[in-house]
Amino acid sequence: MSAAPKTIxxxxxxxxxRDMLRLALAEAGYRVVQAxxxxxxxxxxxxxxxxVIITDINMxxxxxxxFIERVRGDLRHRATPILVLTTESEPEVKDRxxxxxxxxxxxxxxxxxxxxxxxxxVA
Amino acid sequence: xxxxxPVGVLSPESLAAIRVVFFQECEEHIADIESGLTALECGDxxxxxxxAVFRAVHSIKGGAGIFELEALVQFAHRFESAxxxxxxxRVEATPDVxxxxxxxxxxxxxxxxxxxDGQAVSLDRTGAISExxxxxxxxxxxxxxxxxxxxFEPRPIAFTPLPPAAGPQTWRVRFRPHAxxxxxxxxxxxxxxxxxxxGEAVVELDAEQVPMLDAFxxxxxxxxxxxxxxxxxxxxxxxxxxEFVEGDCELVVSREAAAAPPLPAxxxxxxxxxxxxxxVEPRSVGPAAAPKDLTAIRVDLPRVERLVDLVxxxxxxxxILAERISAETSRRSDTVAQALDxxxxxxxxxxxxxxxxxxxxxxxxxxxxxxxxxEAEAASGKRVRLVVxxxxxxxxxxxxxxxxxxxTHMVRxxxxxxxxxxxxxxxxxxxxxxxxxxxAAQRGGRIVIEVADDGQGLDRERVRxxxxxxxxxxxxxxxxxxxxxxxxxxxxxxxxxxxxDLSGRGVGLDVxxxxxxxxxxxxxxxxxxxxxxxxxxxxxxTLAVLDGMLVSVGGHGLIAPLASLIExxxxxxxxxxxxxxxxxxxxxxxxxxxxxxxxxxxxxxxxRETAAPHGVALLVEDDAGEQxxxxxxxxxxxxxxxxxxxxxxxxxVEGVAAATILGDGRVALILDITAVIAAERRxxxxxxxxx
Amino acid sequence: xxxxxxxxxxxxxxxxxxxxxxxxxxxxxxxxRGWSPPTPLPQSPLFVTGVxxxxxxVLPIVDMAARLGLPPAEATARHVIIVVSIAGRxxxxxxDAVCDIVAVAPDALQQPPDLTGEAASAFVTGLLTDEDxxxxxxxxxxxxxxxxxGSQAA
Numbered sequence: 030m031s032a033a034p035k036t037i038x039x040x041x042x043x044x045x046x047r048d049m050l051r052l053a054l055a056e057a058g059y060r061v062v063q064a065x066x067x068x069x070x071x072x073x074x075x076x077x078x079x080x081v082i083i084t085d086i087n088m089x090x091x092x093x094x095x096f097i098e099r100v101r102g103d104l105r106h107r108a109t110p111i112l113v114l115t116t117e118s119e120p121e122v123k124d125r126x127x128x129x130x131x132x133x134x135x136x137x138x139x140x141x142x143x144x145x146x147x148x149x150x151v152a
Numbered sequence: 153x154x155x156x157x158p159v160g161v162l163s164p165e166s167l168a169a170i171r172v173v174f175f176q177e178c179e180e181h182i183a184d185i186e187s188g189l190t191a192l193e194c195g196d197x198x199x200x201x202x203x204a205v206f207r208a209v210h211s212i213k214g215g216a217g218i219f220e221l222e223a224l225v226q227f228a229h230r231f232e233s234a235x236x237x238x239x240x241x242r243v244e245a246t247p248d249v250x251x252x253x254x255x256x257x258x259x260x261x262x263x264x265x266x267x268x269d270g271q272a273v274s275l276d277r278t279g280a281i282s283e284x285x286x287x288x289x290x291x292x293x294x295x296x297x298x299x300x301x302x303x304f305e306p307r308p309i310a311f312t313p314l315p316p317a318a319g320p321q322t323w324r325v326r327f328r329p330h331a332x333x334x335x336x337x338x339x340x341x342x343x344x345x346x347x348x349x350x351g352e353a354v355v356e357l358d359a360e361q362v363p364m365l366d367a368f369x370x371x372x373x374x375x376x377x378x379x380x381x382x383x384x385x386x387x388x389x390x391x392x393x394x395e396f397v398e399g400d401c402e403l404v405v406s407r408e409a410a411a412a413p414p415l416p417a418x419x420x421x422x423x424x425x426x427x428x429x430x431x432v433e434p435r436s437v438g439p440a441a442a443p444k445d446l447t448a449i450r451v452d453l454p455r456v457e458r459l460v461d462l463v464x465x466x467x468x469x470x471x472i473l474a475e476r477i478s479a480e481t482s483r484r485s486d487t488v489a490q491a492l493d494x495x496x497x498x499x500x501x502x503x504x505x506x507x508x509x510x511x512x513x514x515x516x517x518x519x520x521x522x523x524x525x526x527e528a529e530a531a532s533g534k535r536v537r538l539v540v541x542x543x544x545x546x547x548x549x550x551x552x553x554x555x556x557x558x559x560t561h562m563v564r565x566x567x568x569x570x571x572x573x574x575x576x577x578x579x580x581x582x583x584x585x586x587x588x589x590x591x592a593a594q595r596g597g598r599i600v601i602e603v604a605d606d607g608q609g610l611d612r613e614r615v616r617x618x619x620x621x622x623x624x625x626x627x628x629x630x631x632x633x634x635x636x637x638x639x640x641x642x643x644x645x646x647x648x649x650x651x652x653d654l655s656g657r658g659v660g661l662d663v664x665x666x667x668x669x670x671x672x673x674x675x676x677x678x679x680x681x682x683x684x685x686x687x688x689x690x691x692x693x694t695l696a697v698l699d700g701m702l703v704s705v706g707g708h709g710l711i712a713p714l715a716s717l718i719e720x721x722x723x724x725x726x727x728x729x730x731x732x733x734x735x736x737x738x739x740x741x742x743x744x745x746x747x748x749x750x751x752x753x754x755x756x757x758x759x760r761e762t763a764a765p766h767g768v769a770l771l772v773e774d775d776a777g778e779q780x781x782x783x784x785x786x787x788x789x790x791x792x793x794x795x796x797x798x799x800x801x802x803x804x805v806e807g808v809a810a811a812t813i814l815g816d817g818r819v820a821l822i823l824d825i826t827a828v829i830a831a832e833r834r835x836x837x838x839x840x841x842x843x
Numbered sequence: 844x845x846x847x848x849x850x851x852x853x854x855x856x857x858x859x860x861x862x863x864x865x866x867x868x869x870x871x872x873x874x875x876r877g878w879s880p881p882t883p884l885p886q887s888p889l890f891v892t893g894v895x896x897x898x899x900x901v902l903p904i905v906d907m908a909a910r911l912g913l914p915p916a917e918a919t920a921r922h923v924i925i926v927v928s929i930a931g932r933x934x935x936x937x938x939d940a941v942c943d944i945v946a947v948a949p950d951a952l953q954q955p956p957d958l959t960g961e962a963a964s965a966f967v968t969g970l971l972t973d974e975d976x977x978x979x980x981x982x983x984x985x986x987x988x989x990x991x992x993g994s995q996a997a
Binding site for chain 1: 214
């Protein structure tokens with residue numbers, strides 16, 4: 030961990046959310062790689078790598094928890110910071126995500142400032 | 153938080169763009185919710201269905217939160233909570249429950265629309281269904297799931313409540329991560345760095361616990377830190393830095409003044425195996441179907457429209473090329489002719505390919521009908537079972553948009569007038585639920601849509617009597633069943649005794665028919681008394697391109713749609729008869745049809761001698777089957793033309809459906825045969841009255 | 844584009860119809876092209892001479908002389924068509940010749956006198972003198988009147 034993180038992988042099946050994340054992250058100077066679900070996320074991670082991963086929980090094909098588990102199972106990414114997107118009304122999701130290996134969380138709807146704060150606390 | 157963070161609020165333009173995306177996505181989500189719930193209603197028990205519906209509602213809620221669409225967020229939340237109960241198997245997805253969800257889906261769609269248009273939705277629309285959702289969601293006592301197996305260690309805080317002091321304070325932060333902190337990807341150095349941004353920090357490492365190499369476990373945690381921080385930030389800000397690692401470390405934050413309690417003696421380092429994250433059951437691994445996005449791409453509509461335009465131009469210019477070459481070369485070269493034919497075929501293939509990009513399945517329109525049926529059921533008290541076939545049938549975008557209106561009328565009609573009440577059906581020995589079947593298929597280059605019901609069918613006696621009463625047919629006219637059936641499309645015709653909520657509003661089937669005809673389509677009905685009626689709607693596959701016959705009138709090109717053309721004839725003077733002051737008739741195969749001088753009718757030329765020896769006529773048919781012969785100067789051949797709107801820059805013109813650009817670059821008008829014949833009839837009527 | 848902070852000048856393009864001179868706001872003008880024979884539209888007002896092909900779009904042509912109540916133009920290749928945009932629609936205005944681009948300060952425009960009997964007055968919203976010439980500023984909003992509903996056939 031030396032220079033500021035450059036590449037952030039965002040995994041979310043909602044295009045609206047992906048666009049919001051990309052906008053906020055690009056403004057903050059990060060390079061953004063997008064994926065639409067857990068399977069796609071694993072492929073993009075392989076192809077492009079990532080310094081930080083931001084993932085939603087509810088996704089088809091491979092959901093957030095399964096995705097986190099697989100990422101942690103990959104030796105290269107055992108310590109890659111992973112932030113999950115949760116909503117106010119699901120505090121238990123945070124706990125489940127952490128058990129699966131998530132590093133931190135971001136509550137939706139997020140404002141760009143809070144998003145960057147969360148990233149700064151893990152990378 | 154430190155003020156020097158560069159990231160601010162997102163620009164309104166970017167947010168506006170994402171808002172558009174959000175509402176587009178909402179449409180897709182609503183469609184997914186509908187189809188998922190419909191499948192559940194039909195008895196499909198796949199748990200993935202509930203998941204998919206849950207995710208869609210969840211996504212809508214998430215996006216709505218971004219744009220602060222409160223009413224939508226709240227309703228979506230209730231819907232989601234109720235769905236969560238079903239997903240967790242605490243509530244069973246009985247048909248009644250699914251029906252509640254279907255109504256919730258309709259309400260959600262309304263709320264999305266209202267949010268998009270910036271309007272409010274009244275509480276009586278949402279109140280009842282909201283309550284039902286809450287009742288479903290509250291069926292289990294526990295509001296949240298609990299986790300008894302969480303490895304939760306209380307974090308000791310030495311906190312003596314001191315009054316908040318102005319000016320910088322000095323804090324001591326003692327921080328010892330557990331192995332689990334590292335396992336989750338957290339990094340103490342990052343946290344210490346963030347802490348340091350709050351003010352001035354002096355960091356002390358305690359490496360006492362690091363064992364000798366032979367006892368060293370790389371996965372374990374041996375280091376701890378003491379950070380002395382001078383800052384104007386409050387304790388909450390300091391704790392916030394460690395928000396993510398609560399439970400995975402020991403953290404003691406104290407003001408420098410108070411005696412700092414020592415960190416509790418380190419527990420024996422847990423083995424690496426225990427610290428590894430426990431495997432969690434992945435929530436949903438669906439069947440290995442291709443992720444739906446990856447087999448399709450999203451393209452901006454204007455780009456597709458532009459492509460369609462360009463390809464249309466390509467077709468025209470290819471035709472120009474062919475014409476010019478044949479005009480310039482004195483003898484026909486086989487190789488050139490072949491090359492031109494190949495080019496022509498290639499161009500047509502490209503055009504078909506491009507039109508296929510715009511083609512969409514009628515499914516979206518049919519889904520709207522499903523909702524319509526539910527509303528009609530509720531309004532009429534009748535029970536309806538809707539069967540849909542051929543949803544995947546594709547049609548050009550331009551046609552899809554115009555399907556909704558005629559379909560809506562036909563479906564409403566079927567429920568309001570076709571189907572009997574449940575009691576009546578029961579008495580007749582029919583199933584209590586009336587059947588409405590909507591089907592779509594491509595047939596003969598057109599799309600044919602049927603709306604059939606198994607209700608009472610048309611009462612032909614009554615229809616005929618009403619038609620006679622309204623002067624639409626003569627008392628003694630002989631009519632076959634089919635003629636009588638199609639009388640219901642006549643203007644002003646309605647067999648409803650009262651204007652019901654459903655088919656009222658003063659819109660009769662004649663308006664529907666005119667609308668369909670304006671699209672170049674046809675609508676008809678067939679019926680069997682006691683068994684039901686079937687409405688048949690036939691439309692061209694695309695409104696963008698037309699097959700027509702190019703003719704020349706008064707030096708100008710005109711296109712007559714092939715769909716209306718029966719044949720071309722060369723009238724001999726002997727075949728032309730006059731009737732009254734201003735009407736000419738053409739005798740053809742024993743019957744007489746009006747002969748219309750197109751040049752005069754359109755104002756292109758002065759009245760010509762209808763007994764002229766030259767001249768060709770097009771025998772055409774309007775949508776009611778009325779025939780006429782249109783006199784033109786020359787028939788130039790069939791053309792497939794790209795339809796250009798006249799109304800985009802001008803306004804509707806009677807007798808003209810649209811326009812097109814010919815090979816020579818000039819504009820040619822496309823005739824609206826029905827209007828031309830009708831206008832001529834009116835003119836003749838006036839002239840005869842005046843005479 | 845003359846939206847200079849200090850004077851709010853308007854740029855107008857002037858043209859000749861018959862012996863008279865008129866001008867329109869340049870913001871409305873999309874292009875200027877030569878005349879080509881239009882395809883006539885049936886049942887159309889006298890001042891709509893027909894439609895032409897503007898790079899794939901169907902463009903109606905309005906004979907400005909006829910529209911203003913002057914004798915209709917006998918269009919030739921020497922006439923000019925000014926393509927204007929009115930509320931999102933493109934219309935071709937047939938004139939004899941295009942003259943000049945004039946920048947005017949708002950106080951250079953005079954109110955037209957009230958002439959209720961004059962057909963042209965429906966369109967003239969200002970008067971301007973330029974080197975001894977009277978140039979009338981015309982508004983294009985009602986160049987093509989909408990069709991009366993009720994005469995709409997099926």
